[in-house]
Amino acid sequence: MVFQCQRDSWARQFNTKVASCCPAELPAESGVRKETLQGFHVVLEDTILFPEGGGQPDDRGLIDDIPVLRVTRQGPTAVHFVQTPLEPGREVLVRLDWERRFDHMQQHSGQHLITAIADLMFGFKTTSWELGRQRSIIELDTPSVTAEQLEALEKNVNEKIRAHIPVVVREHSENDPEIEMVRSRGLPDDHTGPVRIVHIEGIDDNMCCGTHVSNLSDLQVIKFLGTEKGKKNKTNLVFLAGNRVLKSVERSHGIEKALTSLLKNGAEEHVESVKRLQSSVKLLQKNNLNLLRDLAILTAQNFKSNPARGQLFMLHRKDGDSEFMNIIANEIGTEETLLFLTVGDEKAAGLFLLAGPSEVVEKLGPRVAELLEGKGARKRDRFQGKATRMSKRAEVQALLQEFIGQQGLEE
Structure with missing residues (x-):
């Protein structure tokens, strides 16, 4: 099944009906303590809240005024966990936590772009990826990536963003021969309904269930934070896309201002000042x-x-x-x-x-x-x-x- 969130990733609210509601539990972590929340699994006739899948976390939002704490996919169905029961047949307004969704869209579409360009430029294949809370990671099937390759790759993906290239999602039947020609890790065993292909014009075609931006310009900018040694002779590429870059700059600027106040000098002198302080501390400790x-x-x-x-x-x-x-x-x-x-x-x-x-x-x-x-x-x-x-x-x-x-x- 293709949900409304996949047909229109930009929709922020949606009217639908409750199809079913049954008691359920949700394992949750509260600090270092694990607990189980008591609640209900609610299935709607359709939803704009994306269930986790394709490496993308699930959405958050409200059904009327009831918070949705998790959305998962069970076969062709999206299941919403809430702590207040909803009567089947009831008409409801679903509202999306847009900031969380748009962040996921930027990181996910950014991953598609980086993966495609890394393959086109250097033959680096992506074997997995992780959309984290603070940063995202692409696992590349190569033992190393040079600084020059990283710089060239970052420059290229940002050029594509500035080129305003469209991102189009198309639906195909399972027996459509075109789906054999696109990048894919295969369909889930319980998949039913149309197959979604995310098309970045002139760059990439990839089978994907996630939500995406409609133009690469929506990504704003992509910044690589470097690489890390991965498992089994692979390399992890760490990146930020869109608003995460802006937030990272804001955090860095805040730290820079604090250091300027503490060290009583300009940002360009911070490193040398800290080195001198470290030397003084070592001498005092000795x-x-x-x-x-x-x-x-x-x-x-x-x-x-x-x-x-x-x-x-x-x-x-x-x-x-x-x-x-x-x-x-x-x-x-x-x-x-x-x-x-x-x-x-x-x-x-x-x-x-x-x-x-x-x-x-x-x-x-x-x-x-x-x-x-x-x-x-x-x-x-x-x-x-x-x-x-x-x-x-x-x-x-x-x-x-x-x-x-x-x-x-x-x-």
Whole structure:
């Protein structure tokens, strides 16, 4: 079946009738949590809401004032998922989310154009494509595309856009010999009715069920974002078409303005400014590490020089790291002292190290990790890991003091 959305891809609203309505469920994702929406599958006598197919996502819109959350194709039928029942026979007004549809039309027709020109210019065959939310990808059957080829291809497709070349959709019967002469990945097994051929005058004929612009000038412009290594010795060509290019320029300009304000110079100097900042940060980090190492050694020496030192040494430092803790443990030694060292946020997450005689660490390490609600592992005389509840350090201290009070560290 050919739907009204395929006969007239520019129609934004359409009057029709409800053919059927039955209870249904829709798997949906809400953030990181998956949930199932309860609702209804509604079939209309005809529709301007495109069901997903041909690499093109489905449309969104309203049936009267009821939001359509998904449109899928089941054989010759377009099925609309809604959360309010609609009585069969009811006359309804279907309204289309035009911004979403026109974006899909631009990306889809842009893909047809790029695919055809890439084949004509370099013999690169398209094996698949993906219309993504932010960018689209064409998988080319070639291990690589040179920068010169990419530049020439982009120049050529934009010349075709400026040439105002018509895009015409024609319907053919399944036994029409003309459909054997066009690009196609074959018809679905459950296909019925006419076969649609998308004709770009003088450039391409392609079997397709999707919605398309009526002239290449409707694409406005195509911009390649580069290539990526694909699977099985193929190359992914990343592109934007039409309004996505304008939105990308707007985002880039916003970032440029923000950087100009932060860096206090013009856009042409941003890269060099960031490089200088990166060098400064690396130097500061190196100096900070050296200071932390020196501080670790001084901390350990101060403890060792204290004649009243006990068998337990505890320390927390917010800006420390694993190396800081291990230097202290190395300098103090673990044969006669039990060390509990932590770094990071005092009340939230951080790192911990329990060091001391091997048999003591083996016994107490898992308990310390449990109290801090963290995970760790033992290696000889040390048990270290990550903690999520640094606020429990006092409980660990009590555990260690109780152990030393009862058993000490004598073998």
